[in-house]
Amino acid sequence: MVALILGAGGVAPSGAETTILGYLENVRLMPDDIGVRAKLDTGADVTSLHALDIRRIDRKGEKWVRFTVEAPNGRAATFERKLVRTMRIKRHGGGTEQRPVVKLAFCVAAQTIEAEVNLVDRTGFNEPMLIGRNAMPTGIAIDPHRTETAPPTCAAK
Numbered sequence: 001m002v003a004l005i006l007g008a009g010g011v012a013p014s015g016a017e018t019t020i021l022g023y024l025e026n027v028r029l030m031p032d033d034i035g036v037r038a039k040l041d042t043g044a045d046v047t048s049l050h051a052l053d054i055r056r057i058d059r060k061g062e063k064w065v066r067f068t069v070e071a072p073n074g075r076a077a078t079f080e081r082k083l084v085r086t087m088r089i090k091r092h093g094g095g096t097e098q099r100p101v102v103k104l105a106f107c108v109a110a111q112t113i114e115a116e117v118n119l120v121d122r123t124g125f126n127e128p129m130l131i132g133r134n135a136m137p138t139g140i141a142i143d144p145h146r147t148e149t150a151p152p153t154c155a156a157k
Contacts, residue, residue: 018139019109022146027129030105030112032077033156034069036128038108040142044132046087047115050122054100056083065100067119069128079104087118107154111137 027038029049036050051067058064063083070076081102088096099118106113108131115135122128143149 018141019137020141020143020146020149021109022149023142023144024127024147025108026148026151027131028107028152028154029069029077029079030107030154031156032079034071034075034077035073035152036069036071038129038131039127040108040131040136042133042136042142044130045134046132047117047135048099048120048122048130048132049104049117050125050128051119052121053078054119054121056100065102065119084116089118089120106135107152108137109140109150110153112154113137 021040023040025038025040026035028035049069051069054065054067056063057066057080059080059082064080065083066078066080068076068078079102081104084101084103086098087101089099090096097120099120101116101118103114104117106115106129113135117135122130
């Protein structure tokens with residue numbers, strides 16, 4: 001069963017063929033080429049990334065965020081991105097929390113996507129990244145019975 005199809009008859013709205021991805025895929029954070037596993041969740045509005053040591057910093061009067069992402073192989077990278085906004089997220093156990101949101105580029109299959117991503121300590125979740133509808137690439141179908149169907153193949157910039 002396919003959970004989401006963009007386009008009809010196997011063709012995306014742009015006329016390109018539809019790519020079938022699993023609900024779990026390996027992605028690469030760009031440009032540092034940090035690999036993480038992501039859950040593609042059509043039920044989620046926004047994208048979240050497991051980040052450690054999240055700190056708001058001031059850079060020439062602008063608000064930025066410094067954070068660290070660790071890959072499963074132990075490699076880590078520290079990112080600095082301009083703070084786009086802060087978003088309020090409802091917690092499953094009740095209440096809300098404030099999360100910083102940054103623009104981040106990442107590679108899914110053969111597509112580089114730049115999207116707003118909220119940063120949070122996702123310790124306790126199965127996957128370090130959740131890709132919501134705000135960052136779903138066009139021309140894809142998600143098969144909930146498949147995983148790791150297309151390795152990230154975007155060219156490094």
